[in-house]
């Protein structure tokens with residue numbers, strides 16, 4: 001069970017996938033041992049973890065879900081199902097994994113409070129903000145160190161345009177959530193997003209320098225790489241010159257170019273490499289992703305082919321200043337980007353880039369779509385000051 005847990009955690013942490021020889025061997029050995037020595041429940045855990053590791057992401061999520069039908073208090077199955085649905089872009093899956101078991105728990109069971117934090121995040125991603133906030137607060141009342149619950153609350157405040165409250169909440173509870181080191185970088189990233197909404201770019205840069213970059217260099221985790229890349233990219237979209245040196249603080253990215261656990265990571269990796277001036281490595285990443293995406297046996301490969309590659313090309317074309325091409329690549333897939341996983345708040349980076357591509361386009365057929373895209377963003381993310389700035393930029397560049 002411990003080995004199934006480690007394989008599941010490594011796969012869901014997106015640190016390794018089937019192309020990692022050592023990880024592939026570890027999965028095979030685990031399967032053989034599970035067959036010989038495991039009980040029925042352990043075998044099912046191994047099956048799910050190995051399915052995930054080999055890129056069968058939807059079948060893995062379904063396997064953890066079925067485990068929960070028989071063992072509703074299996075916290076590993078709850079957490080792994082919740083995370084698998086997160087990476088599969090299934091908001092309802094994320095919510096349902098917890099919803100279907102929470103009533104079957106006894107509040108005295110160890111770790112009970114964490115269910116409320118997970119449930120809060122699932123509800124938030126489904127747009128059920130009021131209930132999500134109640135659940136997050138309930139979780140934090142039971143355990144103020146539940147960084148996933150703090151994170152869920154940050155999402156609610158972000159999506160509802162309650163940015164001032166969000167900033168206050170993050171700073172007032174920083175000593176609690178930063179102890180959850182695996183998520184601390186991401187919670188700092190959320191704090192920086194609240195600053196960006198108010199165009200407080202220096203404060204966001206300070207968070208990058210003090211926390212995000214340093215934490216990535218300690219963990220070398222791809223989850224932290226995503227936050228670092230996303231934060232600098234968003235500041236650049238706001239017109240901030242973050243400087244190549246800051247991009248270079250996200251060090252040693254070359255080792256990740258054949259990972260392809262999830263294409264969401266590859267897109268963040270590609271823009272970081274390009275901005276660092278690592279053009280050859282960026283080209284190698286794109287070639288590797290292109291080759292990988294023809295491996296249709298993996299769910300992530302199919303998504304890479306249909307959605308990930310056009311998104312990657314759209315983002316890189318934007319980086320090159322080819323705004324028309326960037327928009328042409330991203331417009332047809334914009335409703336499907338959810339399938340690459342991540343949260344609404346994370347994918348807003350792609351939404352913002354598409355809107356900026358349209359604003360900067362020379363083609364009237366493209367730039368005239370801008371108000372519609374800003375409206376779509378506003379529907380999902382209410383009262384965004386950043387959205388107002390995008391609208392002002394559009395009016396300034398395309399006066400009626």
Ligand SMILES: [Fe+2]
Nearest residue numbers: 151186343345
């Ligand atoms: Fe988040």
